[in-house]
Amino acid sequence: MNTYLLLGVAVMAIFTYLPRMIPLTFFRKQIASTFVRSLLYYVPFAVLAALTFPSVIYSTNYIIEAIIGCIVAIYFSFKGKGLVFVAFAAILSVYITSLFIS
Secondary structure (H helix, E strand, O other): OHHHHHHHHHHHHHHHHHHHHHHHHHOOOOOOOHHHHHHHHHHHHHHHHHHHHHHHHOOOOOHHHHHHHHHHHHHHHHOOOOHHHHHHHHHHHHHHHHHHHO
């Protein structure tokens, strides 16, 4: 059992370290291409959205509640409101919608 545990930890450590080490190894100079730089700039936002959005949609009993909460959050975020205000407004809209649906 100890051997499997140590082997598992070693494999996880390698696969956690590789994504951090490989870019440093291959990209020693600054990236000159504006396309590649803009692509690398937007990748974290796209990954965060892809991981978060399905959880938001299926977080309530009814999908319509989640969609209304998303619409409210998107609206206020485009208006430039702060994160706490956007989150509170989305939660409040989901709560009010759930009162009418249930």
